[in-house]
Amino acid sequence: MPSTSHILRYALAAIIVVALGGLAGWYAFVHKQVTVTQANDAARGFGTAASFGSPAGSAYANSTGVPASATQANTTASAPAPRLWHVTTAQVAGAAFTASSTELYFAERSSGNILIADPARSLVTRLTNTLFPKIYEALFASDGSVLLRSATEDGIVTTYAAAIATSSVEGPGDLKGVYLPQNIEAISVRSPRQIFFLVSAPRGGVAGVTTDWKGVSQKPVFASTLSQWRIWWLSDGQMYVAQKPSDDVMGYAFSIKSGALQYLTNAPGLSILPRTGSTALIYSSSAGGVNLFGRTSAGSSPVRFTIRTLAEKCVWAPGKDLIAYCAVPQVTPTRAGYMEGWYRGAIHTLDAWWKVDVSAGTVQSLYTPNPDAALDAEHLSIDATGEYIAFTNAADKTLWMLRITP
Amino acid sequence: MIRPALTLLAIALVAVPVYLPARTSAQISIPGAETALSLALSPQYPAPDSGVTLTLQSFLFDIDSSTVTWTVNGKVIAQGDGIKTLDVKTGPIGSKLSVVADIAGPDGSASAAATVIPTSIDLLWESDSYTPPFYGGRALPSAGSRVHLVAIPHFVSANGEEIPSDRIIFTWKKDNEVLETLSGRGKSSATIEGPSLFGTETVVVDASAVDGSIAGQALVRIPDTEPLLTLYENHPLFGVLYHRALDASAFVPENEVSFTAVPYFVSAASQNDASLQYEWRVNQNLVATNPERRNEITINAASSTGLIALINLSLTHSSNYFLNAAGSWSVTFNKSGSFGPAGDVFHQ
Numbered sequence: 237m238p239s240t241s242h243i244l245r246y247a248l249a250a251i252i253v254v255a256l257g258g259l260a261g262w263y264a265f266v267h268k269q270v271t272v273t274q275a276n277d278a279a280r281g282f283g284t285a286a287s288f289g290s291p292a293g294s295a296y297a298n299s300t301g302v303p304a305s306a307t308q309a310n311t312t313a314s315a316p317a318p319r320l321w322h323v324t325t326a327q328v329a330g331a332a333f334t335a336s337s338t339e340l341y342f343a344e345r346s347s348g349n350i351l352i353a354d355p356a357r358s359l360v361t362r363l364t365n366t367l368f369p370k371i372y373e374a375l376f377a378s379d380g381s382v383l384l385r386s387a388t389e390d391g392i393v394t395t396y397a398a399a400i401a402t403s404s405v406e407g408p409g410d411l412k413g414v415y416l417p418q419n420i421e422a423i424s425v426r427s428p429r430q431i432f433f434l435v436s437a438p439r440g441g442v443a444g445v446t447t448d449w450k451g452v453s454q455k456p457v458f459a460s461t462l463s464q465w466r467i468w469w470l471s472d473g474q475m476y477v478a479q480k481p482s483d484d485v486m487g488y489a490f491s492i493k494s495g496a497l498q499y500l501t502n503a504p505g506l507s508i509l510p511r512t513g514s515t516a517l518i519y520s521s522s523a524g525g526v527n528l529f530g531r532t533s534a535g536s537s538p539v540r541f542t543i544r545t546l547a548e549k550c551v552w553a554p555g556k557d558l559i560a561y562c563a564v565p566q567v568t569p570t571r572a573g574y575m576e577g578w579y580r581g582a583i584h585t586l587d588a589w590w591k592v593d594v595s596a597g598t599v600q601s602l603y604t605p606n607p608d609a610a611l612d613a614e615h616l617s618i619d620a621t622g623e624y625i626a627f628t629n630a631a632d633k634t635l636w637m638l639r640i641t642p
Numbered sequence: 643m644i645r646p647a648l649t650l651l652a653i654a655l656v657a658v659p660v661y662l663p664a665r666t667s668a669q670i671s672i673p674g675a676e677t678a679l680s681l682a683l684s685p686q687y688p689a690p691d692s693g694v695t696l697t698l699q700s701f702l703f704d705i706d707s708s709t710v711t712w713t714v715n716g717k718v719i720a721q722g723d724g725i726k727t728l729d730v731k732t733g734p735i736g737s738k739l740s741v742v743a744d745i746a747g748p749d750g751s752a753s754a755a756a757t758v759i760p761t762s763i764d765l766l767w768e769s770d771s772y773t774p775p776f777y778g779g780r781a782l783p784s785a786g787s788r789v790h791l792v793a794i795p796h797f798v799s800a801n802g803e804e805i806p807s808d809r810i811i812f813t814w815k816k817d818n819e820v821l822e823t824l825s826g827r828g829k830s831s832a833t834i835e836g837p838s839l840f841g842t843e844t845v846v847v848d849a850s851a852v853d854g855s856i857a858g859q860a861l862v863r864i865p866d867t868e869p870l871l872t873l874y875e876n877h878p879l880f881g882v883l884y885h886r887a888l889d890a891s892a893f894v895p896e897n898e899v900s901f902t903a904v905p906y907f908v909s910a911a912s913q914n915d916a917s918l919q920y921e922w923r924v925n926q927n928l929v930a931t932n933p934e935r936r937n938e939i940t941i942n943a944a945s946s947t948g949l950i951a952l953i954n955l956s957l958t959h960s961s962n963y964f965l966n967a968a969g970s971w972s973v974t975f976n977k978s979g980s981f982g983p984a985g986d987v988f989h990q
Contacts, residue, residue, distance in 0.1 A: 327880055346879035370881035372776045387775040387881070389935065391912050440790075440833075461831040462792055464768045464780055479766060482780035486862070488764050488794075497794065499764065579778040580872055580906065582887040633885055 317355040319639045320605055323626075324351075324360065327633035329384070330374030331626050333619040335427065340619075340626050341382070342635055343374035348384050350400060350411060355624055355637055363400055366411035378427040381449055382411070385423070395420045397431065397449050416451045424469040432457070432469035444477075444492075458492055470512035476500065481507045483575040484523040500534075505575055509547040509560070516558050516594060520547040524572045530594035532558055539597035543590050544568045546575070550592065551616035551625060558594035561602065561625055561640065563587035563613035584612040584631040589638060603638060611636065678702035681743060681756040687859055690735045690760040696728045698743050698754065708747025715740050732760040736798035763849055763860035764794040769836060771869075771907040772915075774884065782867035783836035783843075785964035786909035789864055791832045793847045797856045805851050813848040827852065836909075837866040839964045870906040871957055871969040875899055876938060888971050895976045898942040903955055903969070905937070909962055913937045917961060923954040943975040950974050 317323075323340070331342035340353045341363075348368025353360045363380070373385040381399040388394065398413025416433065421442055423433040429449040434442040442465065444458030458477065468476040477497070478489035487506030490497035500508070505522030515534040521527050528545055531538040543564045550562035565585035569578075577583030588604040605611050613627040613636075625638045679700045688694035698705050705726055712720040712728045720728060730739060739758040745751060768790055769783035783789050793812060797805040808828040814821040816834055824832040837843040842865045850857035873888040882902045902913075903920065910918050920936045922929040931939055941951050951973045959965035 345881075346877075369879050372881060372884075385776070390914075391775055393775045460792065462766060462768050462790055479768070480778065480780040482782060485780060485782070487780070488766050499794075499796065502764065576779055576782075576870075576906075580870065580887050581874070581883070581885040582872065630885055 314357050314359075317358045317637065317639070319642060320603070320609070321355055321358070321637040321639075322609075323353045323635040323637050325634050328374075328628055328635045329371040329633075330376065330382075330615065331628065331635055332376035332378070332617050333624070333626065334380070335378035336620055338619045338621065338624050340624075340635075340637065341376045341380050342626075343371055343376075343382060343384060345371050345633060347371075348374075348411070349408070350380065350382060352380075353635075353637065355639065362408045364411040365408040368396065368411070375423060375425045377425050377429050377449075379429070381429050383416075383423060383425065383431070384411075385420075393419050393421075395423065395433075397451060399429075399449065413449070414451055416447075421463055422465055422467045424467045426469040426471060426473075430469070432467055432475065434458070434463070434465055434467060436463065457495060466508075468510050470510060472512045474510065474512065474515075476508065476510045478506060478508050481505050481522065481575055483573050489519070501538075507547040507575075509550050509552065511552045511558070514558070516552075518547045518550050518552070518560055518592070518594065520545065522546065522575050525570050526568070526574070528562070528592075530558075530560070530592065530597070532595055539594070541592060541597070541599050543592070543599050545587075546578075549587070549613055549616065551618045553618060553622045554620055555622060560592040560594060561616075561618070562590050562592055562599075563611070563616070563627065564590050566604075578630070581630075584610075587611050587613050589625075602640070679743075679745065679752040679754040681741065681754045683756065683758065688732050688758060688760055690732055690737075690762060692760070693729060693731050694758060696730065696741055696743070696756065696758075698726045698745070700745075700752075703745060703749045703752060704747060705745060708745040708749070711744040711746075713742040713744070730758070732758060735760060735762060735796045736802060759798075759856055761798075761856060761858040762796045763847065763858045764796070765791065765845075765847060765860040765862045766794065767791045767845075767862060767864060769907070770909075771836075771867075772910045772912065773906060774882070774904050774913070776884065777906075782907045783864060784867050784869045784907045784909060785836070785839040786959070786962035787836040787907075788909075789834055789836045789843070789845075791834070791845060791847070791862070793830045793849060793860060795830075795849045795858055797849070797851055797858065799851070799855070805856070809852050810849050811852060815846040815848070817844055818846075837864055839866060841866050867907050869908040869957075869965065869967045871955060871967040872904045872906060873953070873955070873969060873971050874902050874904060876902040888973065890970065891972045891974075893974045893976070897944045897975050898940065899973075899975065900938060900940040901953070901973075903937045903939075903957070905957055905967060908957070908965060908967070909959070917959050919958045919960060921956045921958075925952050926954075941973070941975070949976075 327345040329343045329345040331340055333340050338355055341350060342353065343350055346369055348371045349362060350364040351360055351362050368384050370386050371384050372387060375383040384396045384398060386394050395416040396413055397416055398411045401410040401412045417435050419436050421434045421436060423431060425431060430446065432444065432446050434444045437443045441461035442463045443456060445454045445456050447454045464480040465477045466480060475492040476489065477492060479487040481487050483505045486502060486504050488502045489500040489506060489508045491500055501519055503521035507520045509518040516532050518530045526544045526546060528541045528543055529538040530541060543562060545562050545564040550560045553559040553561060564587060566588050569585065574583060586607060589602040591600045591602045610631060612630040614630040616625055616627045618625050623640060625640060628635055682697045682699055684695045706724040709723055710725040711718060714730060732739060737760065741758065742753055742755045744753040769781045769787050771781045771784055771787040773781045795810055797810065799805050807830040811827050812829045813825045814832045842863050844863050846859060846861045848859050875883045875894060877883060904913060914936055922931055922939050924941060929939060943949055953971045953973060955969050957967040
């Protein structure tokens with residue numbers, strides 16, 4: 237018959253075994269949870285080097301885990317960029333060339349950070365590290381000052397007018413500025429640092445004002461009971477407004493002179509591209525098919541070009557000659573509602589590049605990208621020498637640069 | 643000229659100018675003879691730089707057997723027996739054509755005159771239906787939405803000055819019914835109810851200078867548009883990826899994704915307008931959403947055996963029973979591990 241001490245020993249041994257088993261199980265459970273947590277954290281970018289503090293890098297790269305080298309040119313590159321340069325695979329909110337070089341400012345959509353790309357050296361350098369996530373639109377002045385536009389969850393549009401703060405230390409600096417009024421419907425930049433914007437009026441419609449980069453010295457220049465306009469304030473001071481386009485819906489464009497609207501043109505699905513320094517105009521109509529027109533002056537008869545694209549997929553070249561470059565869908569959009577589909581992100585095109593001579597009324601093929609690139613160009617800009625065209629790919633919002641001469 | 647050509651192509655808008663009333667005189671003293679000869683214009687309101695046909699009409703004179711002399715701005719343009727019509731071309735806005743037709747025949751002689759002043763009215767419109775911030779296109783009207791219109795007349799007075807809108811009387815008509823409260827002097831803007839479901843609203847605005855010297859008319863047809871329910875990925879850093887609408891079958895390279903539904907062209911002030919009623923289903927299961935963000939849903943496929951979520955969304959309106967939009971998307975998530983069948987319950 238087992239003694240009491242034996243029973244106690246067995247019980248103690250059993251308790252120890254159970255306790256050890258429990259601890260082992262707990263350890264296994266915790267270890268698994270830690271692994272899962274670490275995996276989730278890694279997926280969210282935890283432990284990855286911060287984008288700031290380095291002149292290169294990308295918030296996109298950090299958040300996705302894609303190496304920076306895959307998303308950014310490094311800071312030591314020196315070879316000229318290829319003719320068609322994928323400047324960044326990160327989504328960008330806007331880009332514009334500097335005033336007197338082929339360098340290109342651009343803003344990252346995920347961070348609002350400003351970077352500059354140099355095609356002569358395939359170099360991308362981060363200029364700012366001030367975080368502004370969810371930037372839907374960025375407009376630059378030629379000195380790198382920028383308007384960062386975002387929207388709150390409630391749909392309130394914010395506009396931050398900022399400039400890159402000068403810093404005594406090397407590396408990215410701060411972006412400092414002021415918020416302009418909320419719910420700016422449309423905005424245009426006139427370098428250096430002048431702004432023309434439309435803001436919702438209390439009784440409906442919009443009021444158009446010009447202002448400086450700090451939002452002061454506001455001057456009314458336009459008012460309308462309609463609110464859906466696009467606006468331009470060109471470097472020579474010309475102002476234009478055009479109704480937002482819709483396929484097969486009549487649109488009107490006007491110039492603004494002394495606060496009054498002067499008729500410019502009208503067409504269904506009208507999209508316009510005015511030119512600084514002249515009254516030449518490129519415009520397109522869209523009504524179950526796209527047509528592109530050009531005219532050399534306000535009073536001249538328009539010429540219809542053989543290429544079919546939207547005017548907003550074109551950019552005027554600098555200089556005296558009335559030359560423009562256009563991204564033209566290789567398959568002509570003919571379906572009704574093409575513009576709505578394009579603006580909604582439901583339709584994308586595969587573009588090739590054409591040179592347009594408005595004076596001669598002729599077009600010439602310029603460059604056809606590899607179909608793998610699948611480029612649907614938007615937000616085109618051209619440098620002051622007419623050497624490079626920068627654009628974003630509407631399909632993924634990445635930034636590209638095309639050298640015009642082979 | 644491209645302008646009239648495009649106007650014809652569009653058919654949506656017809657801008658029409660006007661002419662001064664024809665004056666007639668007769669050399670015989672028959673009661674009513676002074677109005678017995680008149681000129682009719684076709685089109686009634688010729689546009690700038692466009693063709694117009696003037697036609698002599700009379701209940702008293704036998705024009706076919708009369709000699710007709712047509713004079714435009716003091717210059718004889720045509721002369722002969724029975725020339726009833728004359729084709730002329732208008733000039734630009736601000737120009738004037740003085741046309742006189744003299745007849746002489748067995749019934750006597752008479753003359754009629756008309757002054758053709760081409761004008762135009764730009765009739766602009768937009769809807770107050772919903773489009774998201776930074777949308778590049780025009781808001782189109784759907785059932786229940788309103789339409790804002792603006793008429794911009796181009797009337798040039800005899801002294802060459804453009805007549806401002808506050809010296810013009812506007813008469814707005816919708817489906818041939820005068821909108822009294824919207825019409826009047828200087829009332830160049832109007833807001834009306836949009837077209838009914840599957841309908842088209844025809845809006846006409848008549849404009850005339852307060853002194854009656856010049857007038858015009860414009861017409862626009864505004865069709866109803868079906869709201870478009872579009873689904874986007876809502877990224878924590880990028881925001882809503884408006885540039886990439888999800889196709890009916892889509893792949894997202896993550897295992898937890900938030901989606902935002904954007905109801906284009908609905909009659910609402912915002913995506914989360916209190917009157918909008920969203921009903922989400924994921925793999926047939928009704929899913930509750932954040933009351934503050936009813937147009938958003940987050941799907942986590944990490945702990946699901948399946949990677950395909952069939953998302954169904956229907957949108958209705960609490961008071962506008964014409965609104966009934968729906969969408970369906972099959973979304974494949976990215977996740978290392980086995981691919982399971984659709985139908986699993988996803989975490990939301």
